[in-house]
Amino acid sequence: MLPDPKKSRLNQQQQARQESAQQSQPGLEFAGVEDLLRHDREQTPPPAALEARVKQSIAAEAPPPSRPWWKRWFKR
Amino acid sequence: MAVHLATAMGDSTQQGLFEPAALGQWEESGFAAVYAAHARAIYYLALRLLGDPTQAEDATHDVFLKAYRKFSGFRGDSAVRTWLYRIAINHCRNLQQSWSARHLLSNADDAVWERAASTADSPLRVLETKELGQRIQKTLDALPPEYRELLLLVADERLSYQEVADLTGQSTDAVRGKLHRARRAFATAFATTA
Incomplete structure (x- = not known):
């Protein structure tokens, strides 16, 4: 049985359109190295768990004294 | 005071108005704002200098912890981002030196x-x-x-x-x-x- 010529043409057109779309994807172009690195930075977020880790470590820190103990002593 | 700290941590302001010693908590001290504003930049620098995501994560953690500890020593002569970069660069250089000493990288x-x-x-x-x-x-x-x-x-x-x-x-x-x-x-x- 021969394929329906209308359907076949439609399929061919769709296929051609997909192929041309794939071929015409330009990729990316950057004006210079810095632009490329900026793009890369935007694509590179820090790990989500890092914030919690920093937060936990800071919570465990004793608040540092604003002045050395001996300065506070002599100020009395 | 938290507002002062958060403001000082922004890039445009170069004054060191924060007094973290009296605060200590993540949100109250405003350090959350510091992290939010600069974590991506510091992590990216560490990642691309060290070339390893796990090492970069550890380095970023250490940089922010060092920054927290050195708050009282930060005079506000430079922008916070520059100050954090300085800590990060020194930290990464130290790591790289110890690696290259071990692995003789060139x-x-x-x-x-x-x-x-x-x-x-x-x-x-x-x-x-x-x-x-x-x-x-x-x-x-x-x-x-x-x-x-x-x-x-x-x-x-x-x-x-x-x-x-x-x-x-x-x-x-x-x-x-x-x-x-x-x-x-x-x-x-x-x-x-x-």
């Missing part, structure tokens, strides 16, 4: 890059973006450390040439000259990773 002779033929001003075309990060890492790894640092710092649009010069311990003229060679070296190395 980069290609600088003279190779001096002779690099690529035109640094021509645009960089990337057809495949899927593994772009790996290509960039491979390219940066091939460069002398000085060029790597310079490119990563200059890529941060918030830093002036003067700040980059201060961070890398050289004059702005030297930064401009080396930057031109660094761009050329990067473009040459990047083309070979395609």
Whole structure:
């Protein structure tokens, strides 16, 4: 049985359109190295768990004294 | 006071108005705002300097912890981002020195890059973006450390040439000259990773 010529043409057109779309994807172009690195930075977020880790470590820190103990002593 | 700290941590303000010793808590101290504003930049610098996500995560953690501990010593002479970069660069340099001492890593002779033929001003075309990060890492790894640092710092649009010069311990003229060679070296190395 021969394929329906209308359907076949439609399929061919769709296929051609997909192929041309794939071929015409330009990729990316950057004006210079810095632009490329900026793009890369935007694509590179820090790990989500890092914030919690920093937060936990800071919570465990004793608040540092604003002045050395001996300065506070002599100020009395 | 938390408001003062959060304001001081922004890039535009260069005054050190914070007193974390009296606060200590993540949100109350405003350190959450510091982290939110600068974590991406610091992590990215550490990642591309060290070339390893796990090491970069550890380094970023250590940098922010050091920054927290040094709050009282921060005089506000520079922007917070510059101050954090300084801590991060020193931290990464120390790590790299201990690694290179153990593994005797060496980069290609600088003279190779001096002779690099690529035109640094021509645009960089990337057809495949899927593994772009790996290509960039491979390219940066091939460069002398000085060029790597310079490119990563200059890529941060918030830093002036003067700040980059201060961070890398050289004059702005030297930064401009080396930057031109660094761009050329990067473009040459990047083309070979395609």
